[in-house]
Amino acid sequence: MCLAHLDAAQRAAYHASLLPGADLDHRGTPFTQTLLDELLGALVDPASGRHLVGRAEFDGARFSGDVRFDRVDFTGVTSFGQARFDGGVRFRATRFGSDARFGEMEVAGDVRFDGADPHGGVRMRGGVWMARASIGGALRFQVERVDGRAVFDGLSTGGRAEFTGVVFGEVAAFTGLAVAGEAWFDGTEFRQDARFTEAAFSRKAWFDGAVFHRDADFGGATLGQDVSFSDARFGAGAVFTRAVITRDAEFHRAVIRGDVSFRKATFQHTARLGPLVLPGLLDLSEAGFQSAVTIEAATTAVRCRRTRWGSTAALRLRHAAVDLGDAVLEFPVSVSGRSRPFVTDDGTEAEEDGLTDPRVRVVSLRGTDAAHLLLADVDLTRCLFTETVHLDQLRLEGRCPLPEAPPGIRLRRWRPVRWTRRRTLVEEHHWRAARAHTTGWTHAPAGTDVREAAALAPVYRQLRKALEDAKNEPGAADFYYGEMEMRRHDHESPWSERALLHLYWAASGYGLRATRAVGWLLLAMSATVVAMMLWGIPKDDPLPRSTGHISGTAISLTTDKADPVNPEGAYGRRMSDERFDKAVKVVINSVVFRSSGQDLTTTGTYVEMASRILEPTLIGLTALAVRNRVKR
Incomplete structure (x- = not known):
């Protein structure tokens, strides 16, 4: 018969038949605190003074009012599956020697597992199942240790949930956990995987000082307010895939080994x-930021592929290689490198174990709309710019180095080539390295497409415009040089255009290399001087001869001048000081685009005409090159 329906004599006989450690089967029995105390009183161990119970089955039982299980030792499996508590329930200084099952139980008030007793706290030698349980009040799970598997899947609480300081020896599953109040996991230790997938925290969640030895999975979780992981330790990283983070996420002094993923997360x-300080990957791919945010991270890599920024954002980074491929920027977003470690909330600098290179390197902008992007103090030596949208509106501030052309002399098709020193794009490195017999350029990594010169010319053009719009005319010069180089090597362009570009390049480096133009000028002047001395200056200066005729009182004079005579004799005899002086005067006058007035041979006349066109042009190219380097 049901224990609650026995009369006093029958219950007394039943209690007298029980010995400490006896099994109990009271499934579906209605209990009051008085009835429960009488039952447990019959199981007191005289040696310890504790209630000693073997296997306990209370499935479907109903408990009226608040009930307590104080100083009870459950040595066998304990089951409260689908039990109903009209009030609250408290397990104080209770020991569970085997599995404790609370699946689908319903509690109107609070549930407390605590050790508020001088005889010790709550212990669980087996696992605990509280799947799909419903608690109207708060859950205080102050258990010292859970040796077996812990399952809280689908658990819901109407108040706060406290798991402070609990040690979970096996997998701890909180899938679908719903906490209406604050959630406390500070100091909790998870020896195996911790699964909080699809969990919902309506208020602030505290994980300060928590230790995650294995995977920490918060995929699909909803964090209604702030979440704090200060001083937490992650042995294998953390996953927040598809999580909804309403407020701030703090990681002061957190020690993270492995990657942290916010892939497809929503930051409201x-x-x-x-x-965040971690020697791994911070993955923000496909995440959505709906409000202004500041992201601080010292990490090996930051991946922001297809990330959507619905408001302003500031990424303050250290050590990271940043991938912004296909990111969507609706408002201004800045990516800046920090020279000093981050400062935590207590004023100390964050330790950066495993991170050695403080540079921030942007590795890709492909597919990104750069109209609202600002890069400050970042390394662009590996950055891929092709396919970037509105690249001409990109803003560069501080020191943003780009890869340079190989220094010194290199071999190309078995002949020495000296590359012009300038800033380039890494895509040009890939393109040149892919060409035969070209050394010194960086080869494209595996899986990276090599773009042709025709595709790189517009990239250089847009970067040049971006710097020109920022009033950095000298800085834009290298991008103009790169644009012209790509046009010169574009085999789809007409040959006449490429020939003109080759001439422009050879003469003055596209109007940017003053030394090259000066070199050609000096060479042209020297050649003109030599030509004048050898063939242009006549043998002797022809003297004018005047003849006259007198007729009465009228006199008529005619002055004739003989044609210049070509020099004769050995070339060495023509190289005299007198002829050198005359040749220099001719050249100097030609440089300033004027006639020297010197009598010249036919050859000298044509040489002078050519020098009067060529040498002033080289002077102009020299002035243009200087201007392009110093203009404001």
Whole structure:
């Protein structure tokens, strides 16, 4: 018969038949605190003074009012599956020697597992199942240790949930956990995987000082307010895939080994994320930021592929290789490198174990709309710019180095080539390295497409415009040089255009290399001087001869001048000081685009005409090159 329906004599006889450690089967029995105390009183161990119970089955039982299980030792499996508590329930200084099952139980009030007793706290030698349980009040799970598997899948609480300081020896599953109040996991230790997938925290969640030895999975979780991981330790990284983060996520002094993924996460009103310090990957791919946010991270890599920025954002980074491929920027976003470590909330600098290179390197902008992008103090030596949208509106501030052409002399098709020193794009390195017999350029990594010269010319053009719009005319010069280089090597262009570009390049480096133009000028002047001395200056200066005729009082005079005579004799005899002086005067006058007035041979006349066109042009190219380097 049901224990609750026995009369006093029958219950007394039943209690007298029980010995400490006896099994109990009271499934579906209605209990009051008085009835429960009488039952447990019959199981007191005289040696310890504790209630000693073997296997306990209370499935479907109903408990009226608040009930307590104080100083009870459950040595066998304990089951409260689908039990109903009209009030609250408290397990104080209770020991569970085997599995404790609370699946689908319903509690109107609070549930407390605590050790508020001088005889010790709550212990669980087996696992605990609280799947799909419903708690109207708060859950205080102050258990010292859970040796077996812990399953809280689908658990819901109407108040706060406290798991402070619990040690979970096996997998701890909180899938679908719903906490209406604050959630406390500070100091909790997870020896195996911790699964919070699809969990919902309506208020702030505290994981300060928590230790995750294995995977920490918060995929699909909803964090209604701030979440704090200060001083937490992650042995294998953390996953927040598809999580909804309403407020800030803080990681002060957190030690993270492995990657942290916010892939496809939604940040609704997050103003701050970090500071994150980890020698791994911070993945923000396909995440959505709906409000202004500051992200602080010192990490090996930051991946922001297809990330959507619905408001302003500031990425303050250290050590990271940043991938912004296909990111969507609706408002201004800045990516800047920090020279000093981040400062935590207590004023100390964050430790950066495993991170050695403080540079921030942007590795890709492909597919990104750069109209609202600002890069400050970042390394662009590996950055891929092709396919970037509105690249001409990109802003560069501070020191943003780009790869340079190989220094010194290199071999190309078995002949020495000296590359002009300038800033380039890494895509040009890939393109040149892919050409035969070209050394010194960086080869494209595996899986990276090599773009042809025709595709790189517009990239250089847009970067040049971006710097020119920022009033950095000298800085834009190298991009103009790169644009002209790509046009010169574009085999789809007409040959006449490429020939003209080759001439422009050889003469003055596209109007940017003053030394080259000066060199050609000096060479042209020297050649003109030599030509004048050898063939242009006549043998002797022809003297004018005047003849006259007198007729009465009228006198008529006619002055004739003999044609210049070509010089004769050995070439060595023509190289005299007198002829050199005359040749220099001719050349100097030609440079300033004027006639020297010197009598010249026919050859000298044509040489002078050519020098009067060529040498002033080289002077102009020299002035243009200087102007392009110093203009404001």
